[in-house]
Every structure is written in C-alpha cells, then in structure tokens.
Amino acid sequence: EDQVTQSPEALRLQEGESSSLNCSYTVSGLRGLFWYRQDPGKGPEFLFTLYSAGEEKEKERLKATLTKKESFLHITAPKPEDSATYLCAVQVGSGGSNYKLTFGKGTLLTVNP
Amino acid sequence: SQTIHQWPATLVQPVGSPLSLECTVEGTSNPNLYWYRQAAGRGLQLLFYSVGIGQISSEVPQNLSASRPQDRQFILSSKKLLLSDSGFYLCAWSSQNTIYFGEGSWLTVV
Structure with missing residues (x-):
C-alpha cells in the first residue's frame, strides 16, 4: 500500500529562522511528488511538482528537493505569512490520463513575528 | 485562465437528510474532475x-x-447522510499532470 508520511506534524518558527519539512514515501512507480500549501478553511494551493531524484524547484522562500525515498521543503528566512499547513502528495501508476494523488497528513507551520 | 467554483461553502445537515454539492470548472474543456x-x-x-x-x-x-452531467460540472450526492460524512469536501480538476483544488465545502452532519 502506498504511504506518505510527513514530519513534523507541527513546527513553530521565529521569523527569519530557516528550517525544513520532510515527506517520506513508500510507493511503487512514483510518477510525481507534489507540494501544496493550505490556509485554514481553504482549498490546497499548488506549489511544486518533482519528478525525479535530484530535482529541485524554488519559489520565493521555498525550495523543494527530492530523493528516492523522501522530499524536503526548505523554508529560508520565513515570514508570518508563510504560516499554513503544507501538504505532500505522490502520484503513482503506470500511465493514462488519470492523476490520482495520495496525500500525507500535512505539517502545520506557524511563523511568529 | 481556468477557475473552479464549488458550492455551498458551508452547510449543516441532519442525519438521514440528502446532500448535493456542486462544482463547475471554467476556462478548460474535458477536464479530469475529482x-x-x-x-x-x-x-x-x-x-x-x-x-x-x-x-x-x-x-x-x-x-x-x-x-x-456536463463536461465541466461535477456533483457529489448522498441520499441519507451519516454522522461520519462530516468533513471538508474539495472539488478539483487536473491539467498537465497537476491537480488544482476549489475552495471547499464544509459539511457538518448533526
């Protein structure tokens, strides 16, 4: 069974204090790993897709990396507006037009001013 | 640009009542819907x-x-809700290997 585990469950940082969120996965046939940001009471907002080990993507203060077993979301000098739940998801399968994702439970990030 | 609309945003329903959540996507044709x-x-x-x-x-x-029922319309229904159906329901569509979510519907079954 495909599994996605995110750690820590919650992380509290001071503004400017860099850190990383972890997403480890056990799947067969990984087609892509996705990161989303979710604000309270809202739908998830797409951030990144990573397809192969060694790949990196950046957006503002966020950088996502991928290995064969896990992905990291690095947050550099975070600001209070970066506070949100960050979700990791994997897409598996042999092909076709259906893009089903298996999600982790998320990491709740709080950045204090 | 593509947009996704989902409604209602919140609802409180008694156990055993029916449910209908609706979602529409604009700006694309033949999307995969979720x-x-x-x-x-x-x-x-x-x-x-x-x-x-x-x-x-x-x-x-x-x-x-x-x-x-239509290319860009997706409906979630129930004839009789259970307490365990409470939750946050999200409609989504996909394009070029990425899934995009709507704003969600909060359902509380009482």
Missing part, C-alpha cells in the same frame, strides 16, 4: 474521479455518489 474529503486528523482522501461525461470511478465504498 472529489476529495479532508476529515480532521486525516489526509485528503480521494472519493471519486471522472475522465468524461457520465464516467465516474469510486475510490472508497460509502453512501456517497457522484455524477457528471
């Missing part, structure tokens, strides 16, 4: 997906059903 549920303490769970009009696949056995 219904996810997010329950407290659990990850997003895929409920249904559709690759075309009238084509529905169910991922989780339950008392919910989905329909796609």
